[in-house]
Amino acid sequence: MPAPSKKPFGQAGKALDGVRILDFTHVQSGPTCTQLLAWFGADVIKVERPGVGDITRGQLVDVKGADSLYFTMLNHNKRSITIDSKHPQGKRVLNELIKKCDVLVENFAPGALDRMGFTWEHIHKLNPRMIVASVKGFGPGPYEDCKVYENVAQCTGGSASTTGFRDGPPLVTGAQIGDSGTGLHLALGIVAALYQRNRTGRGQKVLCAMQDGVLNLARVKLRDQQRLAHGPLTEYSQYGEGVPFGEATPRAGNDSGGGQPGWILKCKGWETDPNAYIYFITQAPVWGAICDLIGEPSWKTDPEYATPRARLPKLKAIFARIEEWTMTMTKFEVMEKCNAVDIPVGPILSMKEIAEDESLRKTGTVVEVDHPVRGTYLTVGNPIKMSDSISDVKRSPLLGEHTDEILTKVLGLDKKTVAEIKGSGALSAPEKEGKAAA
Ligand code: CAO
Numbered sequence: 001m002p003a004p005s006k007k008p009f010g011q012a013g014k015a016l017d018g019v020r021i022l023d024f025t026h027v028q029s030g031p032t033c034t035q036l037l038a039w040f041g042a043d044v045i046k047v048e049r050p051g052v053g054d055i056t057r058g059q060l061v062d063v064k065g066a067d068s069l070y071f072t073m074l075n076h077n078k079r080s081i082t083i084d085s086k087h088p089q090g091k092r093v094l095n096e097l098i099k100k101c102d103v104l105v106e107n108f109a110p111g112a113l114d115r116m117g118f119t120w121e122h123i124h125k126l127n128p129r130m131i132v133a134s135v136k137g138f139g140p141g142p143y144e145d146c147k148v149y150e151n152v153a154q155c156t157g158g159s160a161s162t163t164g165f166r167d168g169p170p171l172v173t174g175a176q177i178g179d180s181g182t183g184l185h186l187a188l189g190i191v192a193a194l195y196q197r198n199r200t201g202r203g204q205k206v207l208c209a210m211q212d213g214v215l216n217l218a219r220v221k222l223r224d225q226q227r228l229a230h231g232p233l234t235e236y237s238q239y240g241e242g243v244p245f246g247e248a249t250p251r252a253g254n255d256s257g258g259g260q261p262g263w264i265l266k267c268k269g270w271e272t273d274p275n276a277y278i279y280f281i282t283q284a285p286v287w288g289a290i291c292d293l294i295g296e297p298s299w300k301t302d303p304e305y306a307t308p309r310a311r312l313p314k315l316k317a318i319f320a321r322i323e324e325w326t327m328t329m330t331k332f333e334v335m336e337k338c339n340a341v342d343i344p345v346g347p348i349l350s351m352k353e354i355a356e357d358e359s360l361r362k363t364g365t366v367v368e369v370d371h372p373v374r375g376t377y378l379t380v381g382n383p384i385k386m387s388d389s390i391s392d393v394k395r396s397p398l399l400g401e402h403t404d405e406i407l408t409k410v411l412g413l414d415k416k417t418v419a420e421i422k423g424s425g426a427l428s429a430p431e432k433e434g435k436a437a438a
Contacts, residue, residue, distance in 0.1 A: 014040055014390075015389035016041040019041070019102050021043065022097050023104060024047050024058070024108070025054075027179070027180070029135040029179040031075055032179065034046070038078050039076070040382075040391070044079065045079050049082070049085075050082040050084055050205065051075045053399040054427035064375045067374065067398070069377060071397075072369070072374070072396040073377075075396035076369070076395055077394045077397065079405070080403075081402055081407075082400035085116045085424065091425035093421060093426065096411045102129065102130065102131065103131040103133060103193075104132045105186070107135035110144060111145070113144070120132055129203050130203040132203065133186055134208070135183065135191070137152065139261065143156075143387065149178075153178030153179075153182070153213070155213045158214065158215050158221055159172070161251070162218060162252065165253045175215050178214050181213050185216065190206055222249075224330065225248065225249045228247075233245065235259050236255055237261075240313045240352075241316065254279070260281050260283045260284070262281035263279075263315075264278070264280075265279075265319060265322060265327075267347075277331065277348040278335065278345050278347050280326065284308045293341065293343070329391055334347070363385070366380060367380070372398070
């Protein structure tokens with residue numbers, strides 16, 4: 001074992017210092033993964049198609065001529081090199097990069113990496129220590145060749161069928177559990193593979209299918225599916241309302257996921273503010289405190305209300321009574337009063353409120369970043385806080401910003417070779433027809 005560092009915490013480098021990632025990712029799922037690894041200190045070299053780059057650079061553009069927030073917010077702390085991976089000289093550069101990197105991360109459509117000529121066998125031969133990590137829509141099976149985006153994964157991973165209200169259609173959620181969720185899973189797989197490599201000396205393939213990632217996050221709903229065989233799901237409000245259960249886990253509206261009944265209640269101002277609501281949990285141990293707060297002290301001992309079991313069939317009416325109370329205050333006032341007596345509640349925070357939240361800024365969860373083209377913008381920093389591997393958020397790279405630096409410093413190529421590769425057109429966008437002819 002190495003001797004413990006003598007440097008103070010936070011000054012002994014970062015967790016993944018010395019790890020180099022060949023980042024072949026695009027859009028959201030893969031970039032989420034490599035951004036996390038970059039925050040932990042890995043040197044992430046993002047390979048982008050010359051002239052175009054990651055397609056998100058030009059998607060949902062808000063500032064003309066600048067990389068979109070979609071791109072900047074998913075590609076911090078990375079370096080960018082442009083390479084045409086189908087050009088012979090481009091392949092030559094990529095082969096050299098494979099030899100110099102520890103991990104290749106990609107989320108191309110199924111088969112795309114193989115079509116470029118970068119099969120697992122080829123990569124493993126060039127660098128037996130290389131870990132090849134992929135996001136795909138589906139694992140092996142009938143859908144393995146399909147292209148997949150966020151909402152497809154939410155629908156096929158069991159989230160949509162269990163989200164929304166019973167009398168409405170399935171709903172997708174705003175949290176990007178298919179893309180960012182799978183990127184998170186992949187990052188864990190990569191770190192585990194790096195750890196195993198210390199022991200085995202060899203790399204391995206890491207695959208995260210978006211359907212699997214979403215299902216993993218929706219696993220409590222598969223739990224409920226199996227519980228259905230043994231009777232109704234008593235914590236679902238449909239039980240209290242006397243609505244029979246069908247064959248599959250139903251949509252549960254805003255019911256609390258666990259055994260602690262909860263619901264979203266109106267607060268002062270709800271008529272005009274779409275977010276003047278609070279999530280209220282009637283946790284059993286604080287039932288007495290809830291009764292006192294809302295002005296129903298007799299419910300503490302009344303057998304019709306005193307036990308969780310007795311309350312189950314009346315939850316709708318109970319929450320309606322609590323709502324009469326929450327509607328007299330703002331969501332923050334309700335939170336203050338409830339927290340004082342340990343009642344778990346959550347104000348519905350708008351993105352505006354989150355963007356302006358001082359405490360999230362202080363912890364580095366919401367960060368202001370400067371960008372040479374777009375100016376300052378807000379982003380979400382590393383949500384994983386470590387005492388000896390402290391993240392700083394550096395702006396995303398411009399397209400091909402580090403091409404020369406990577407060719408010379410990472411690959412050690414001399415000026416003549418760099419000029420030869422550049423002259424071949426492998427690193428630049430093909431000239432437009434009219435321009436080329438002129
Ligand atoms: N040089 C040359 N060609 C390049 C290149 C480069 N640097 N980078 C990419 N390409 C090529 C690919 O080789 C591919 O060519 P072929 O079709 O000839 O093999 C082509 O660009 C398109 O790649 P793609 O199929 O991955 O991209 P797409 O826009 O058609 O599909 C997506 C996008 C996300 C649906 C698909 O990549 C996918 O299903 N990925 C896996 C699942 C995933 O991550 N989805 C979440 C995305 S985030 O919402």
